[in-house]
Structures are given as structure tokens and as C-alpha cells.
Amino acid sequence: MVRDYELMYIVRPELDDEALRTATESVDTLIRGLGGKVGKTTMWGKRRLAYEVDRLRDGHYVITLLQLDGTRVADLERALQIHDTVFRHLLVRGDETVPAAEEGAVAEAALSGGEDDAADEDNTADADDAADEDNAADDTADEDDDAPPAEIAVGDEE
Numbered sequence: 001m002v003r004d005y006e007l008m009y010i011v012r013p014e015l016d017d018e019a020l021r022t023a024t025e026s027v028d029t030l031i032r033g034l035g036g037k038v039g040k041t042t043m044w045g046k047r048r049l050a051y052e053v054d055r056l057r058d059g060h061y062v063i064t065l066l067q068l069d070g071t072r073v074a075d076l077e078r079a080l081q082i083h084d085t086v087f088r089h090l091l092v093r094g095d096e097t098v099p100a101a102e103e104g105a106v107a108e109a110a111l112s113g114g115e116d117d118a119a120d121e122d123n124t125a126d127a128d129d130a131a132d133e134d135n136a137a138d139d140t141a142d143e144d145d146d147a148p149p150a151e152i153a154v155g156d157e158e
Contacts, residue, residue, distance in 0.1 A: 001069065002070075003069075003070055004065070004066075004095075005068055005073070005091055006064070007066060007076075007091050008061065009027065009062055009064075009086045009088065010062075011024075011059060011062060011086055011087075012060075023085040023086065024043070024064075027080070027083070030079050031064070031066050034068060034069075034076055035072060036067055036072065037068075039065035040064070041062065043062055044060075044061035046058055046060050046061075059087070065094075073091065
């Protein structure tokens with residue numbers, strides 16, 4: 001089954017613009033070779049890594065949206081692990097969206113509830129009123145305390 005994926009990978013920092021373009025084309029060719037379709041590719045540029053990876057502190061971040069058969073994902077990840085210029089990657093399956101017709105039915109079911117929801121709202125209102133009364137009682141009790149604050153024993157000072 002063909003699914004949408006998002007591939008984020010980090011390319012070695014010492015590459016110039018032409019070598020970086022060659023590396024991204026190499027990854028795109030790899031995806032197409034596995035029967036996938038490459039969508040939008042976004043270059044985030046050179047950024048500092050959160051921690052050192054293989055003695056590298058920086059890397060060129062690239063994000064590619066793609067479509068690929070789920071059975072070929074392992075092949076893609078295996079190829080990226082041994083790629084010369086890609087030293088880290090993360091492949092995430094895209095969000096599966098609910099079709100609009102089903103989405104409307106789900107929203108309608110959530111909004112309409114009938115008499116049971118009305119009864120639940122009455123119970124919730126009663127519980128809120130009781131909680132407000134408890135809070136008011138606590139506030140009154142705090143105001144009535146005229147006792148001095150308790151002292152904290154620090155320890156024996158010699």
C-alpha cells in the first residue's frame with residue numbers, strides 16, 4: 001500500500017552548495033529507484049546539532065515529502081544508513097486524514113446528544129455549585145484565623 005512519508009535527513013556540514021544539491025538528488029534517485037514518488041523538498045540550511053554525532057557539530061537539514069510502498073521502507077532506511085553524505089535520517093509516516101464526508105458525520109454525532117447530554121449538563125452544574133460553596137467556606141475559614149503563624153524550628157544553635 002502506497003503511503004505518504006516525510007523524510008528528514010542531515011547531510012555532512014563540509015559540503016558546498018553543489019555537493020549538497022548532488023546529495024539531495026542522490027536521495028531522490030534512491031527513492032525513485034524503490035518505486036516511490038518524490039514530492040516537495042525543503043532545504044532548512046546548515047544548523048547546529050543538539051549533540052555531537054560522529055564528531056560533527058553541524059549539518060545541512062533537508063526535508064522531503066514522498067510517497068512509497070510500505071514494504072519498501074526498510075530498503076530505503078537501509079540505503080540511507082550506508083549513504084556517503086547522509087549521517088542521520090528520520091522517516092515518519094504522514095498523517096492519515098479522515099475524508100470530509102466521514103468528518104462531518106463524526107462532528108454531527110459529537111454535537112447531537114439528545115436528552116442524556118442535557119441531564120449530564122445539569123449534574124455538572126450542580127457539581128460546580130457545590131465546589132464553589134466549598135471554596136467559599138475555605139476562604140471564610142482563612143479569614144477567621146487570628147492565630148499567629150507557626151514558627152519553624154531551625155535546630156539547636158550553640
